[in-house]
Amino acid sequence: MKAQIAISKATIDRLPLYFRTLRLAQDEGIDIISSDELGRRLSITPEQIRKDLASFGQFGKKGVGYYVNELKRNVGEILGLDNHWNIAVIGIGHLGVALANYQNFITLGFSLVALFDQDPKIIGTTVNHVKVDDIACMEEIVKERRIQIGIIAVPAAFAQGVANKLVNAGVRGIWNFAPIKMKVPDSMHIVNEDLSVGLSSLSYHITRK
Amino acid sequence: MKAQIAISKATIDRLPLYFRTLRLAQDEGIDIISSDELGRRLSITPEQIRKDLASFGQFGKKGVGYYVNELKRNVGEILGLDNHWNIAVIGIGHLGVALANYQNFITLGFSLVALFDQDPKIIGTTVNHVKVDDIACMEEIVKERRIQIGIIAVPAAFAQGVANKLVNAGVRGIWNFAPIKMKVPDSMHIVNEDLSVGLSSLSYHITRK
DNA sequence: TAGATTGTTAATCGATTAACAATC
DNA sequence: TAGATTGTTAATCGATTAACAATC
Numbered sequence: 246m247k248a249q250i251a252i253s254k255a256t257i258d259r260l261p262l263y264f265r266t267l268r269l270a271q272d273e274g275i276d277i278i279s280s281d282e283l284g285r286r287l288s289i290t291p292e293q294i295r296k297d298l299a300s301f302g303q304f305g306k307k308g309v310g311y312y313v314n315e316l317k318r319n320v321g322e323i324l325g326l327d328n329h330w331n332i333a334v335i336g337i338g339h340l341g342v343a344l345a346n347y348q349n350f351i352t353l354g355f356s357l358v359a360l361f362d363q364d365p366k367i368i369g370t371t372v373n374h375v376k377v378d379d380i381a382c383m384e385e386i387v388k389e390r391r392i393q394i395g396i397i398a399v400p401a402a403f404a405q406g407v408a409n410k411l412v413n414a415g416v417r418g419i420w421n422f423a424p425i426k427m428k429v430p431d432s433m434h435i436v437n438e439d440l441s442v443g444l445s446s447l448s449y450h451i452t453r454k
Numbered sequence: 455m456k457a458q459i460a461i462s463k464a465t466i467d468r469l470p471l472y473f474r475t476l477r478l479a480q481d482e483g484i485d486i487i488s489s490d491e492l493g494r495r496l497s498i499t500p501e502q503i504r505k506d507l508a509s510f511g512q513f514g515k516k517g518v519g520y521y522v523n524e525l526k527r528n529v530g531e532i533l534g535l536d537n538h539w540n541i542a543v544i545g546i547g548h549l550g551v552a553l554a555n556y557q558n559f560i561t562l563g564f565s566l567v568a569l570f571d572q573d574p575k576i577i578g579t580t581v582n583h584v585k586v587d588d589i590a591c592m593e594e595i596v597k598e599r600r601i602q603i604g605i606i607a608v609p610a611a612f613a614q615g616v617a618n619k620l621v622n623a624g625v626r627g628i629w630n631f632a633p634i635k636m637k638v639p640d641s642m643h644i645v646n647e648d649l650s651v652g653l654s655s656l657s658y659h660i661t662r663k
Numbered sequence: 664t665a666g667a668t669t670g671t672t673a674a675t676c677g678a679t680t681a682a683c684a685a686t687c
Numbered sequence: 688t689a690g691a692t693t694g695t696t697a698a699t700c701g702a703t704t705a706a707c708a709a710t711c
């Protein structure tokens with residue numbers, strides 16, 4: 246693997262797409278795949294794909310293509326999926342339940358090990374074989390179960406408070422679904438999943454036609 | 455409004471953030487806001503914000519700032535939110551239920567007017583005051599209720615089929631949550647909301663620390 | 664008026680595309 | 688060998704940042 250200087254965000258965001266496409270190719274029993282075929286399946290140019298992959302090492306064989314199994318393993322390692330991160334969902338409303346049941350997380354190698362809510366009616370129930378704990382016990386449980394990623398699915402008004410607790414508990418990354426810009430230490434990685442952006446941009450485009 | 459040549463995707467994706475921040479400022483009773491203050495609230499540079507807005511017209515007052523109400527209305531119009539698009543969710547599993555209950559859609563001016571599933575146990579139930587209809591009746595209902603945007607929340611294997619039906623029924627945009635690259639006519643706008651990208655990129659970043 | 668803040672042009676930075684040598 | 692396909696360098700394109708004139 247090369248010295249990691251300046252891998253673009255755009256490249257990193259394409260890696261999960263490569264990973265998924267390679268997994269599907271694997272399921273189809275394909276042994277070798279070209280950047281051309283990968284590009285065709287993803288509507289990405291083959292040059293782009295080769296450049297993205299080449300920034301992490303030489304994974305292909307000239308004149309041949311990429312070995313599917315090998316490339317999938319390599320891309321998975323680059324993404325750190327082989328770490329099998331322990332994740333927790335905070336806020337077990339409709340969205341939290343949906344996230345707790347999301348099967349793709351398992352496909353990607355994540356382990357759902359805890360759920361939290363503050364509502365006594367929800368605490369103690371079970372979602373996807375995981376018991377919902379009181380958010381008051383979060384810090385303790387995060388440490389106990391070595392949770393590295395917290396998924397925030399609480400209403401916007403509570404999101405910053407939850408983020409603070411997650412930071413204190415020592416998680417390494419936050420995946421935030423609350424439509425709010427949160428303040429976290431620079432050392433904390435946070436990815437905002439803002440659902441209103443996608444729908445609004447769709448509205449923008451269909452308005453102009 | 456200026457002639458609309460080449461507004462960048464990045465700009466369009468920031469508009470919903472401006473809209474939301476302006477709405478919150480409005481709720482706080484703020485009349486005038488500067489690009490500096492907007493930038494502070496969103497961690498975006500003021501220059502970027504001024505440039506984004508200026509590509510659509512002159513909404514501010516030099517030496518003063520932007521009138522919150524006026525700018526919010528303008529940004530809403532640019533995004534086409536004043537069209538109050540009728541939307542439908544297809545696939546009423548955990549994710550579909552979560553989306554059907556998502557309150558921010560209402561805040562943005564969208565109207566949820568239909569839900570569809572193929573499971574007889576789900577058809578006929580009610581989610582967020584909307585009855586679930588048989589997916590077999592989709593084309594008819596889409597036309598009847600003038601649905602312009604379809605939200606796909608079915609498993610990946612069924613997504614392309616649903617997309618085809620939506621295209622035939624005449625929707626103008628598709629918001630796709632299935633982790634699959636879909637084939638639609640060039641005239642159709644499609645936004646892919648791929649949840650595995652966010653979580654994987656988080657994994658990438660926390661792996662490297 | 665003086666201070667503040669926009670809108671716009673120019674400069675920089677970053678990402679994509681094109682071209683092609685290397686090589687399987 | 689000939690054909691195919693990667694990896695990489697150079698060229699282009701697009702987006703952000705900096706600077707500042709205009710003006711409220």
